[in-house]
Amino acid sequence: MGITPSVPQRRQRGGGRDPIWQTPEMLIEIETAWSLSGYLLVCFSAGYFIHDTVDIVVSHQARASWEYLVHHVMAMGAFFSGIFWSRFVGGGVLTLLVEVSNIFLTIRMMMKINNAQHLLFYQVNKYVNLVMYFLFRLAPQAYLTHFFLRYGGQRTLGTFLLGILLMLDVMILIYFSRLLRSDFCPKRVPSQQLKDKFLTE
Structure with a gap:
C-alpha cells in the first residue's frame, strides 16, 4: 500500500494540474485539496x-x-507532510504567501x-511593508492556526503541524x-543593535 493517494483520488480533491487561482478550494480544504x-x-x-x-x-x-x-527545520517538517503523504498541501501553499511580504522586506533591508x-x-x-506583513504573514498564520486548533489533543499529523505552526x-x-x-520607534532601539540588520531588523 503506497503512502500517497492515486492520481484519480488527487484530482477529486483538487484541480489536478490547475494553478492555485483556479483551485481556490486549496485555501479552504487545507488538509485534502491537491493540485x-x-x-x-x-x-x-x-x-x-x-x-x-546546508549553505x-x-x-x-x-x-x-x-x-x-x-x-x-520547522518549515521542512511541515512541507514533508505534503510531499510524502499528500496531506495539507493547501496549508503549505497558504504559508508560502509570506513570500509576497518578503519582496518589501528585502527592499527595506537593502535600503x-x-x-x-x-x-x-x-x-x-515602510508603510506598504507594514500592510503586506499583515496581509501575507499575520493574517494567513492566524487563519492556519485557527484551522489546526481542531487537532489539539489528537495524536495525528495535524497535531504535529499545529505544534510547528x-x-x-x-x-x-x-x-x-x-x-x-x-x-516606527527608532529611538527605543539601542544603537549597538543597528549592526545586526539581518536578525534584529
Missing part, C-alpha cells in the same frame, strides 16, 4: 530550505543564523544596508515587534 502546481511549489520550497540550511552550515554561519536554521532611510521611497515602502507564530510576532520598533 499539481501546489504540490510542485511545496517540493521546490522544501528544496530551497534544504539548500539554504548556512557549510559557510560556518550557524551560530549567527540560528534563527533561520530553526525556521528552516537600510545602503543607509537610504532618508529617501521618500523608503518611507513609502504555534512556534512559527511566536517567531513571526517577534519579527513583527522588531519591525515596529525599528521603523
